[in-house]
Amino acid sequence: MEYRGFMLDCARHFIPVKDLCRLMDGAALCGMNTMHWHLVDDQGWRLEIRKYPRLTEIGSRRGPAYFGAANEHENNEGFYTQTEAREVVRHARDLGMTVIPEIEIPGHASAMMAAYPEYGCRRTVYTRDGETVQETPYTYEVGTLAGVFPNLICAGKDTSVRFLKDILDEVCELFPGPFVHIGGDEAIKQHWRRCPDCQRRIREQGLRDEKELQKWLVMEMGRYLHEKGKKTIVWNESLDGGILPDYFVVQHWLGNDSDTAEFMAAGGKVISSEIGTYYVSRPWAFMDAWDVYSAPAVPDYAKAHPENLLGIETPMWSERVTNPARAEYMIFPRIRAAALKMEGVEMDREQLLSHLREISAKLETIGIHPAPESVWIADEATRAEAKKADDARRHAPEAADTWRICDDLMRLEAMEKLLIALDMPRPFATRVMDCAFQKVPEFFGTAENFGGDGAEEMASQLCTALDNRSFGPWKDLPEQVWLDTMKCFTRFVREHIASTGWAAFDRGFWTTRQIHAKLFRIGELEYELVEKEEGKIISIHIPTDAHLETDLLNASVEQARSFLKTWFADWAEAPMRCSSWLVSPDLEAFLPQDSRILRWQKAFDLERDEDGKSSLLMWVFGLCAEQLAAGVDLNTLKEETALQKKLKAFLLSGGTFVNGKGTLVRRFE
Numbered sequence: 001m002e003y004r005g006f007m008l009d010c011a012r013h014f015i016p017v018k019d020l021c022r023l024m025d026g027a028a029l030c031g032m033n034t035m036h037w038h039l040v041d042d043q044g045w046r047l048e049i050r051k052y053p054r055l056t057e058i059g060s061r062r063g064p065a066y067f068g069a070a071n072e073h074e075n076n077e078g079f080y081t082q083t084e085a086r087e088v089v090r091h092a093r094d095l096g097m098t099v100i101p102e103i104e105i106p107g108h109a110s111a112m113m114a115a116y117p118e119y120g121c122r123r124t125v126y127t128r129d130g131e132t133v134q135e136t137p138y139t140y141e142v143g144t145l146a147g148v149f150p151n152l153i154c155a156g157k158d159t160s161v162r163f164l165k166d167i168l169d170e171v172c173e174l175f176p177g178p179f180v181h182i183g184g185d186e187a188i189k190q191h192w193r194r195c196p197d198c199q200r201r202i203r204e205q206g207l208r209d210e211k212e213l214q215k216w217l218v219m220e221m222g223r224y225l226h227e228k229g230k231k232t233i234v235w236n237e238s239l240d241g242g243i244l245p246d247y248f249v250v251q252h253w254l255g256n257d258s259d260t261a262e263f264m265a266a267g268g269k270v271i272s273s274e275i276g277t278y279y280v281s282r283p284w285a286f287m288d289a290w291d292v293y294s295a296p297a298v299p300d301y302a303k304a305h306p307e308n309l310l311g312i313e314t315p316m317w318s319e320r321v322t323n324p325a326r327a328e329y330m331i332f333p334r335i336r337a338a339a340l341k342m343e344g345v346e347m348d349r350e351q352l353l354s355h356l357r358e359i360s361a362k363l364e365t366i367g368i369h370p371a372p373e374s375v376w377i378a379d380e381a382t383r384a385e386a387k388k389a390d391d392a393r394r395h396a397p398e399a400a401d402t403w404r405i406c407d408d409l410m411r412l413e414a415m416e417k418l419l420i421a422l423d424m425p426r427p428f429a430t431r432v433m434d435c436a437f438q439k440v441p442e443f444f445g446t447a448e449n450f451g452g453d454g455a456e457e458m459a460s461q462l463c464t465a466l467d468n469r470s471f472g473p474w475k476d477l478p479e480q481v482w483l484d485t486m487k488c489f490t491r492f493v494r495e496h497i498a499s500t501g502w503a504a505f506d507r508g509f510w511t512t513r514q515i516h517a518k519l520f521r522i523g524e525l526e527y528e529l530v531e532k533e534e535g536k537i538i539s540i541h542i543p544t545d546a547h548l549e550t551d552l553l554n555a556s557v558e559q560a561r562s563f564l565k566t567w568f569a570d571w572a573e574a575p576m577r578c579s580s581w582l583v584s585p586d587l588e589a590f591l592p593q594d595s596r597i598l599r600w601q602k603a604f605d606l607e608r609d610e611d612g613k614s615s616l617l618m619w620v621f622g623l624c625a626e627q628l629a630a631g632v633d634l635n636t637l638k639e640e641t642a643l644q645k646k647l648k649a650f651l652l653s654g655g656t657f658v659n660g661k662g663t664l665v666r667r668f669e
């Protein structure tokens with residue numbers, strides 16, 4: 001394979017030039033011909049850029065880091081001057097090695113943004129009275145925690161795009177090799193979604209969403225580098241927004257195999273860096289030398305087009321690899337196992353061990369101390385022990401903050417994506433997210449007051465709902481039922497807008513059933529699992545947007561029965577009952593004989609529900625829960641439809657209207 005790479009992350013922990021050169025010597029001895037130099041990340045900016053001195057003045061410094069469970073004080077600071085970078089390139093050339101610099105765009109940019117916050121996003125804030133734009137909404141700091149953060153560079157400001165191009169100009173001058181890596185992974189787009197500049201860019205470029213905005217930015221950089229005669233490498237998430245032209249190379253590390261396969265089918269070149277096979281920052285016992293050697297050289301996604309697989313790369317991330325000695329231990333002689341595979345050398349386990357012994361002896365002569373032979377091959381007991389140690393590390397009390405913040409940020413991203421999937425009106429979705437962001441004010445600042453619009457309640461409910469979807473009662477239920485059911489949140493907000501003219505959520509008392517998987521939307525109707533004294537019943541609800549068409553209704557009931565049989569077998573045969581103004585026998589007096597509602601009623605054995613509280617005002621007159629709670633003056637009821645007119649007159653004349661109730665006993669006709 002032509003590309004035999006290893007990656008050093010010098011952002012999380014700085015590696016001085018002298019040590020870096022020694023590691024390169026070792027990698028060359030192991031057969032590697034490419035060093036991918038991870039120079040910038042949330043936790044540090046390590047390359048001098050003459051036009052933007054604050055990148056290193058501010059971005060290369062941080063306090064003690066806290067990455068998982070190692071509270072430590074070494075190699076948190078430092079950067080490479082341009083003279084040193086040239087020295088590294090020269091050293092590489094002497095070894096027959098190419099250096100690929102990586103400048104992360106648009107994510108993992110906390111250090112960059114801490115130095116130049118003016119290239120971050122602005123933020124639109126919505127309140128009941130309208131919207132305002134905050135010019136400098138976020139406070140950025142060089143990261144001292146591990147994880148994925150929302151600190152992206154703004155893709156909407158032309159000045160930000162120019163800033164990136166200026167940086168790439170200097171990078172291209174320093175590194176004569178054919179490739180520049182621009183990252184493109186793990187970019188969570190919460191800043192972009194509320195930034196007026198990013199949103200304007202999306203509109204002007206005719207893009208669909210923020211994913212496509214990322215692709216637009218990646219393309220902009222790729223074209224720029226292409227004009228300078230460079231190919232651009234990106235992590236495989238960059239294929240999210242669609243296929244990329246052939247001056248891009250994709251580095252595959254996790255997920256979305258089909259996107260990568262599609263890119264290769266179109267002729268795109270790929271570097272394989274699977275997290276489970278090649279990340280040499282993982283403990284030896286998780287990924288020993290034999291695991292690395294014996295994993296297939298051509299991963300599944302590359303099988304159809306192995307000719308487009310450039311090669312393999314072994315990344316060493318340095319969150320918990322805090323010094324060069326530890327790096328030597330993690331990298332050597334493990335990367336030799338990957339190189340052997342790329343060279344197509346066939347070996348059994350004993351031959352591999354004996355070969356690694358030879359290589360290790362040679363590495364020692366150039367001052368490198370590889371991991372001892374005792375860890376090269378892990379037995380089951382060692383693996384179990386390592387797994388336990390890793391769990392203990394993750395659950396250590398000093399790691400709790402790191403995981404909590406990571407979990408919160410990931411959950412917030414999931415929540416925002418859900419709100420988008422539910423088509424929640426964006427101003428209100430933003431309010432909900434602003435409330436949710438209060439969990440991690442260090443990334444979003446403190447929000448304005450919310451004036452009782454229910455956004456806080458919705459944020460808290462969605463949080464529970466997502467937990468229930470991840471590991472609670474919703475866990476295995478079908479995606480479509482989940483999304484259809486959760487759309488009630490949007491419906492209720494839209495209903496509130498229709499009744500009052502402003503967005504709010506006042507149905508939290510109702511939606512607790514949906515979030516706990518007790519009430520499901522299946523087709524046109526909703527089905528609630530209710531435990532009554534007399535036993536289990538399925539309560540049927542009619543959403544306001546339901547189409548009371550016979551075929552759709554019968555299909556809904558059929559699907560609901562089948563859903564229950566599969567997922568809630570105890571409920572499969574339970575009677576389906578409806579209690580609603582829609583099944584009130586009183587309606588007959590107010591509706592034409594061929595009305596769909598009267599036809600709908602015929603499927604039930606109806607009776608008057610004298611005790612039931614009538615929901616007539618809510619549904620017929622479109623009043624929201626808040627208005628009902630405040631008390632209603634009948635004189636103010638709308639008279640837009642014939643039914644409204646008749647019922648209003650009836651109520652004003654002192655008439656009482658009761659709901660009906662009944663069991664579903666026949667098909668809808």
Ligand SMILES: [Zn+2]
Nearest residue numbers: 121154195198
């Ligand atoms: Zn922006």
